[in-house]
């Protein structure tokens with residue numbers, strides 16, 4: 001959230017009077033290709049206006065015209081409803097929330113990585129968590145009556161992503177190991193982004209650029225938007241643009257692995273925000289002579305995840321979840337600004353219901369004997385410096401995920417990836433440090449990345465159609481019989497479950 005562009009989609013709080021929660025809800029269902037959980041999508045659309053007022057009271061600042069928010073439009077939304085924070089930075093949202101948490105006396109455990117949720121021996125719910133202090137290597141044991149999982153997404157399993165590299169999907173594995181059901185793991189959203197060092201990696205406002213006459217060209221110099229007849233700005237959604245870019249790259253019409261964004265005048269540059277324009281000036285880049293920038297699809301957000309009900313309760317007693325780690329709110333694709341709306345609406349709900357549940361539950365008894373292995377901690381003394389073998393494995397893995405499980409997929413690519421994931425798992429066991437019994441959290445993190453990727457690749461292989469962000473070159477059409485979720489759960493085969 002802190003690194004986001006801080007745009008929150010909501011009706012009612014902005015100038016467009018024709019917009020309403022119902023229209024917002026209908027947009028979510030259409031964009032999600034009819035497999036979002038209707039009750040959750042409805043909650044998002046109906047509760048976000050009120051939550052925005054709460055954020056304003058806590059000190060979050062939005063672009064205003066009078067007492068209304070000056071909202072922006074993005075493809076897929078019927079009306080402009082993207083409520084932008086003044087600084088365009090997610091810190092604008094997280095800072096006031098953190099201050100409020102401090103004021104309420106919430107205790108923080110900085111530098112802590114949770115590695116396992118503890119399952120109660122009696123009622124099979126969760127009653128605590130184990131983690132590592134990444135600065136001291138000390139193990140940490142937390143007991144609790146309820147847990148809210150809010151660990152975000154898994155963009156970090158792809159070579160090219162706008163997520164921080166640490167977003168590796170730990171939460172999916174924690175929930176899976178605790179026995180929770182996960183859904184829609186095959187849906188990962190990509191967004192056209194800039195990869196042009198020394199300029200900062202970032203999403204690009206491609207529709208605004210195209211409207212102002214900028215072009216995206218392949219190695220043959222073809223304007224790829226024109227080539228794919230992508231002329232109507234309403235059709236220029238992230239999934240479509242990412243897919244055509246990826247198709248050009250995979251078919252070899254790339255320029256050093258990228259598509260070229262050609263900016264030919266300063267007006268086009270105005271599509272970017274002020275900070276980016278200052279960087280361009282700082283780099284002394286002269287736009288009058290045509291600016292050529294490398295772009296490609298970046299992994300942006302994970303749409304699948306832990307299945308929840310309206311109270312954010314997962315299928316495991318005592319385990320609640322909210323935000324990007326959850327699946328089912330958006331379905332097969334997500335509208336811009338709806339990820340933060342989801343995190344805010346369901347974050348508030350999860351907190352309320354977890355607190356209520358805690359009042360009725362006794363603290364379970366933890367059998368520390370069974371946890372001995374996890375509680376040994378990390379011997380930091382042994383693991384200073386980078387493990388080169390691990391880094392080589394990880395780099396190869398990230399590249400494979402991007403090429404094979406990205407915006408364009410096929411049975412052949414997915415089969416190969418699953419085979420390689422098994423091979424990486426075997427190779428991890430052969431790493432010298434692992435053989436010596438030294439626990440490294442990098443190994444824990446990489447193992448989690450492989451496990452999340454396995455869930456995504458296997459679900460993508462299982463879904464023999466194309467829908468939303470999931471595009472199969474061998475099954476290019478949407479099929480009615482696939483208007484379902486795919487559920488992933490420990491000790492159970494992948495299976496279709498109905499959309500509610």
Ligand SMILES: Cc1cc2nc3c(=O)[nH]c(=O)nc-3n(C[C@H](O)[C@H](O)[C@H](O)COP(=O)(O)OP(=O)(O)OC[C@H]3O[C@@H](n4cnc5c(N)ncnc54)[C@H](O)[C@@H]3O)c2cc1C
Nearest residue numbers: 001004005006007113114151152170323324337338339340
């Ligand atoms: C560059 C960028 C721009 C974006 N802009 C927008 C936007 O403008 N509007 C919008 O709607 N969406 C946007 N998104 C998406 C949106 O920001 C995210 O979906 C949302 O912030 C997720 O919030 P969250 O609370 O679920 O997770 P996060 O905010 O990602 O927080 C998860 C936290 O869990 C911690 N964590 C993870 N694993 C562990 C572990 N094992 N132990 C302990 N802690 C752990 C992480 O360190 C992190 O602090 C953007 C995303 C990116 C990457």
